[in-house]
Amino acid sequence: MVGAGLAGLRGAEALRASGYRGQLTLVGDEPHRPYDRPPLSKHVLLGHLPADASRLPSDLTDDVTWRLGVGARALDREARIVHLTDGDSLPYDRLLIATGTRARPWVHEDEAKLANVFTIRTRDDSAALREVLAARPKRVVVIGAGFIGCEVAAVCRELDLKVSLIDPAATTLSRVLGTTVGGMIGEVHRKAGVEMRFGSEVEHLEHKNGRVTGVRLADGKHLKADVVVVALGAVRNIEWLDGSGLSADPGGLDCDEHGFVLDDQSRPDHAITAAGDVARFPHPLYGGRRVALEHWGHAVAQAEYAGRLLAGLEPAAPYAAVPNFWSTQGTMVVKSAGLTDGADAVAIVQGDPAERRFVAVYGRAGRCVAAVAVDSARWLPIYAEKVATAAPFPPTETATDRPLRDLEIQDPGFA
Amino acid sequence: MPSDMTRDAAPLRVSVDLNLCQAYAQCCYAAPRHFRIDGREALFYDPAPSAADRVDIERARLACPVQAIRVEDSQA
Ligand SMILES: Cc1cc2nc3c(=O)[nH]c(=O)nc-3n(C[C@H](O)[C@H](O)[C@H](O)COP(=O)(O)OP(=O)(O)OC[C@H]3O[C@@H](n4cnc5c(N)ncnc54)[C@H](O)[C@@H]3O)c2cc1C
Numbered sequence: 001m002v003g004a005g006l007a008g009l010r011g012a013e014a015l016r017a018s019g020y021r022g023q024l025t026l027v028g029d030e031p032h033r034p035y036d037r038p039p040l041s042k043h044v045l046l047g048h049l050p051a052d053a054s055r056l057p058s059d060l061t062d063d064v065t066w067r068l069g070v071g072a073r074a075l076d077r078e079a080r081i082v083h084l085t086d087g088d089s090l091p092y093d094r095l096l097i098a099t100g101t102r103a104r105p106w107v108h109e110d111e112a113k114l115a116n117v118f119t120i121r122t123r124d125d126s127a128a129l130r131e132v133l134a135a136r137p138k139r140v141v142v143i144g145a146g147f148i149g150c151e152v153a154a155v156c157r158e159l160d161l162k163v164s165l166i167d168p169a170a171t172t173l174s175r176v177l178g179t180t181v182g183g184m185i186g187e188v189h190r191k192a193g194v195e196m197r198f199g200s201e202v203e204h205l206e207h208k209n210g211r212v213t214g215v216r217l218a219d220g221k222h223l224k225a226d227v228v229v230v231a232l233g234a235v236r237n238i239e240w241l242d243g244s245g246l247s248a249d250p251g252g253l254d255c256d257e258h259g260f261v262l263d264d265q266s267r268p269d270h271a272i273t274a275a276g277d278v279a280r281f282p283h284p285l286y287g288g289r290r291v292a293l294e295h296w297g298h299a300v301a302q303a304e305y306a307g308r309l310l311a312g313l314e315p316a317a318p319y320a321a322v323p324n325f326w327s328t329q330g331t332m333v334v335k336s337a338g339l340t341d342g343a344d345a346v347a348i349v350q351g352d353p354a355e356r357r358f359v360a361v362y363g364r365a366g367r368c369v370a371a372v373a374v375d376s377a378r379w380l381p382i383y384a385e386k387v388a389t390a391a392p393f394p395p396t397e398t399a400t401d402r403p404l405r406d407l408e409i410q411d412p413g414f415a
Numbered sequence: 416m417p418s419d420m421t422r423d424a425a426p427l428r429v430s431v432d433l434n435l436c437q438a439y440a441q442c443c444y445a446a447p448r449h450f451r452i453d454g455r456e457a458l459f460y461d462p463a464p465s466a467a468d469r470v471d472i473e474r475a476r477l478a479c480p481v482q483a484i485r486v487e488d489s490q491a
């Protein structure tokens with residue numbers, strides 16, 4: 001297993017659970033046993049949990065070898081060898097690639113190195129940011145209003161810190177949820193006291209004596225900041241696969257419908273599977289479109305599937321789990337099932353955005369493709385089922401308080 | 416919540432699949448010092464509870480109606 005994160009761990013467990021008794025090695029470039037990342041942008045920053053608390057539960061026993069603090073440097077598929085950064089090499093019969101992603105760094109390399117400029121991917125990142133937040137900075141600027149950016153902004157408000165959220169889009173979460181639902185969620189953050197700067201792009205970080213002092217926007221405006229959090233998404237860790245002949249780019253490592261990796265001629269290598277954030281695969285629910293998902297639940301489900309494959313169990317069907325995730329933003333919980341990509345319509349089918357409690361269902365060409373629940377987790381499974389079965393949109397039976405004729409079909413607001 | 420700084424080695428590990436969790440709060444009744452709901456449904460749990468609380472944690476795991484709680488107890 002290369003990559004000792006969530007997917008590497010769950011893949012190894014699945015391999016054992018499928019009856020594999022041979023040698024099993026997990027290689028991870030972080031010096032830690034696999035740990036959970038979601039708390040890093042939430043409870044760790046709030047100070048409710050130390051950053052080192054989230055090592056994941058596991059049922060692996062002593063019959064596995066851990067190579068931690070050592071990275072994979074290259075893959076030789078011909079010889080079936082993984083070369084490690086410490087000069088060692090590991091032969092393999094079967095390989096799981098689960099090297100995940102890293103935070104996309106700030107565009108200007110020199111500015112990214114300034115003191116008090118942060119990204120969040122590892123527990124060290126989170127511990128360092130927590131320390132600075134605990135010292136009560138005067139103003140935090142968060143660049144990027146995706147899920148992690150929104151979570152961090154909400155944490156700042158819970159800590160009663162001044163915070164600005166900057167994004168070139170028109171609303172929070174616009175890329176994933178569209179501006180209609182994204183705007184409803186952004187409204188919650190605005191009311192909580194987050195200063196919103198939308199349609200704004202940060203051009204440069206300003207600094208003095210090696211420490212960030214503010215940001216300069218593309219329109220020439222300045223904003224003071226003593227902490228800047230860069231939340232611009234993630235980049236896949238595929239560089240170590242250069243020269244392996246596999247088809248990979250910053251958007252992911254290509255796999256077939258089962259998760260076997262593809263070479264640059266699109267031929268599967270049946271000795272190697274990939275899982276988690278790093279993998280890009282055709283999703284049967286979405287017409288075989290290739291997707292790469294950065295979701296906790298997906299890392300678990302795909303790794304379990306991949307582990308069984310590596311153990312030699314015949315797959316019953318292509319990997320087809322409905323993508324799902326959650327995001328805790330302050331005390332608000334946003335959950336989703338399905339993929340909104342290409343959605344042409346959205347309807348609020350339950351609750352009321354004004355009360356910060358609703359379910360939105362997305363449609364594409366007359367079918368349900370995704371559902372998003374805000375503080376409505378118990379309603380989500382009903383709509384997730386409609387997504388899984390590509391039920392007609394708008395959904396026919398909806399909330400009892402909302403007859404179908406009253407459903408307002410809106411433009412989801414994708415750019 | 417306990418919060419010393421060397422939690423990595425704790426023998427008891429907990430994780431909750433928050434995709435599954437529907438905030439039924441059964442775990443909070445079973446182990447109130449390690450699970451709580453913030454707001455309407457934001458579950459906060461302690462991923463590294465002290466070994467002395469293993470009975471509470473096990474009760475919480477069994478109480479969850481959607482079986483979202485996973486526990487490892489390397490000293491059990
Ligand atoms: C701050 C944060 C908050 C999140 N919150 C949520 C959330 O609320 N809900 C949700 O659904 N998802 C959330 N996620 C996403 C979720 O954590 C990821 O989808 C999940 O961690 C993916 O697991 P993975 O094993 O594929 O990758 P990772 O967890 O990234 O694990 C990959 C591991 O491989 C290592 N590695 C990389 N390259 C090499 C190499 N060449 N050799 C050896 N090792 C290597 C990496 O260092 C890493 O340890 C969050 C992510 C972050 C960062």
Ligand code: SF4
Binds near residue numbers: 481482
């Ligand atoms: S009992 Fe289960 S569903 Fe309920 S809050 Fe706890 S983890 Fe969530």
